[in-house]
Amino acid sequence: MLTFAAAVFFLLITPGPGVLSAAGVGSAFGFRSGARYIVGLFIGTNLVALAVISGLAAILLATSEVRFLLLIASACYLVFLAARIALSGTKVAFIETAKPPGVWGGITLQAINPKAYAVNTTLFTGFAFWPESLASETLIKLVVINGIWIPIHFLWLGAGVWLHRLDLPARVQFRINLAMAVSMLAVVALAALAPK
Numbered sequence: 001m002l003t004f005a006a007a008v009f010f011l012l013i014t015p016g017p018g019v020l021s022a023a024g025v026g027s028a029f030g031f032r033s034g035a036r037y038i039v040g041l042f043i044g045t046n047l048v049a050l051a052v053i054s055g056l057a058a059i060l061l062a063t064s065e066v067r068f069l070l071l072i073a074s075a076c077y078l079v080f081l082a083a084r085i086a087l088s089g090t091k092v093a094f095i096e097t098a099k100p101p102g103v104w105g106g107i108t109l110q111a112i113n114p115k116a117y118a119v120n121t122t123l124f125t126g127f128a129f130w131p132e133s134l135a136s137e138t139l140i141k142l143v144v145i146n147g148i149w150i151p152i153h154f155l156w157l158g159a160g161v162w163l164h165r166l167d168l169p170a171r172v173q174f175r176i177n178l179a180m181a182v183s184m185l186a187v188v189a190l191a192a193l194a195p196k
Contacts (some may be wrong), residue, residue, distance in 0.1 A: 001129045001140070003129075004123070004127040004141065004144065005144055005148065007122075007126075008144060008149075009148055009152070011119045011122065011123070012119070012152045013152055015186075016113070016115035017115060018041050018045065018109065018110065018113060018115070019153060019156040020180055020183060021037070021041075021101075022038055022153050022156045022160065023156045023157060023160030023163070023180075024160060025037045025101060025157070025160065026156075026157040026159070026164070027160035027161065027163055027164040028160075028164075029100040031157065031161050033102075034100075034157040034160065035154075035157070036100070037100060037101055037102060037103070037105060037106045038106065038153050038154065039103050039106065040101070040103035040104060040105055040106020040107045040108075040109075041106035041107075041109065041110055041153060042106070042146075043103070043107050044107040044108070044110025044111055044116070045110045045116050045120075045149065046142075046146070047111070048110055048111070048113075048116045048117055049120045049124070052117065052121050053124055057117060057120075070112065071114070073112055077112055083181070123141060123145060124141060127141075
């Protein structure tokens with residue numbers, strides 16, 4: 001089970017749409033708005049987990065046309081976010097919008113987030129540690145995943161709030177934005193290149 005917990009940690013701590021957008025909301029709108037957004041991400045990621053556990057995701061993604069349409073929709077959205085980040089100039093902004101995305105924005109992002117499906121599929125179909133009861137193992141996995149997921153997302157939110165408060169030189173802010181945009185594009189590339 002320690003191997004499973006380590007896998008959860010490393011899969012969740014790496015930059016993906018969820019944690020990057022949590023940092024962005026924190027940077028742009030502060031901790032409270034970011035916390036509301038994280039509630040939406042939490043609900044969304046658990047809905048994705050339930051879809052993976054129940055097999056609903058496998059049924060929906062079994063049709064190549066549906067899988068391709070969802071891949072295109074999520075790739076377009078993530079490329080859009082990456083472009084907004086990269087083109088925000090020399091202000092650490094991650095994502096700029098007129099108002100915070102809120103709970104519904106978090107749920108929506110996770111619904112089309114390819115990393116959420118990949119991570120949940122990896123975690124629930126691999127790392128068997130309780131062969132006597134699949135139901136018990138699945139329940140324990142849900143508790144462990146959420147126990148690690150929550151602090152990691154609040155850590156990224158805190159990083160966004162903290163970066164906003166810093167008075168960084170323009171070139172450093174630009175490099176941060178570029179690194180975040182490249183990370184988002186890496187998620188798109190990995191989703192596109194994943195075996196079908």
